Amino acid sequence: MLRKVFLFPGQGSQYVGMGEKLCKRSEIASKTFDEASEILNFDLKKLCFNGELTELTKTENLQPAILTMSVASFRAFTEQFGARADYMAGHSLGEISALTCAGAIAFEDAVKIARLRGKFMQEAVAENVGAMAAIRNIDKESIELTCKQVAGDKDSVSVSNYNSRNQIVVSGYKEDVLKVTEILTNMGAEAxxxxxxxxxxxxxxxxxxxxxxxxxxxYTFKDVRYKVISNVTARPYEGKESIIENLVKQIVSPVQWIESMLYLRRKTVELGIELGAGSVLKNLMLYNTPSIRVFTYDNDNDIKTLGEIDLTSKYIFL
Structure with a gap:
């Protein structure tokens, strides 16, 4: 059988209009947005389809919006193609989307959890005190060492996302993030x-x-029906007992996305399908593991190509 991974994006994949085409072509997707609106007590479709970007990107709004887009995409995709995943992997917030689609978290609970997660993360550090920067064109060892040198004996700046060999993100107090980027750009990096x-x-x-x-x-959690990769360990969840521990650790730990994708390659995954807004994870997979073919369900051309693939075959193209 063709080994597949379903990918679920996190913050940074959003755009005004996300989900509108999906809901027009899929009744189950439209109902998923309506269900989330009822849970949140505001019109999520209005916010996502034609709301103000500044309102959409407020973390406590964005996290349930991204999760709803992913779950709606998963439901529409599986209804259309009938395909099942061998693995699921979500980036940051996307891990909650993956656990929801794997049956471990009820959708109603997931929407509430995502909104509160965003609220708690927003409240943790005062506005304009913290910052994040994406670093390119320099090795991860140099980035890690520079963060340690700037932070000293404090936890003021550190690596937050190992996204690809050519994109590592640092996070912390704004002044220390700026110091790190200055040092690294002087070494030839792009920040x-x-x-x-x-x-x-x-x-x-x-x-x-x-x-x-x-x-x-x-909340009450269930065992996953699919193998879901943890951002913290870059390995599959072993049972529902680890859900709280992993999701809590994830908030303060770097996202191990490179290692997650390499793990999937070692497990001979051949096809990736991004379910959610945009194509951020498609692009990262193309860079990290080019041997794995990858498509996004948020792109009409990719959907057409997926329709030409026998998703139950051992081969991608017949």
Missing amino acids: KMLQVSAPFHCPLMQPAADKFKTELEK
């Missing part, structure tokens, strides 16, 4: 400050992690 509302996936998020743990303990 870009990210438009984010808080410094995610670093020790500064510990207050958010503590609140999130307390919140997660209120």
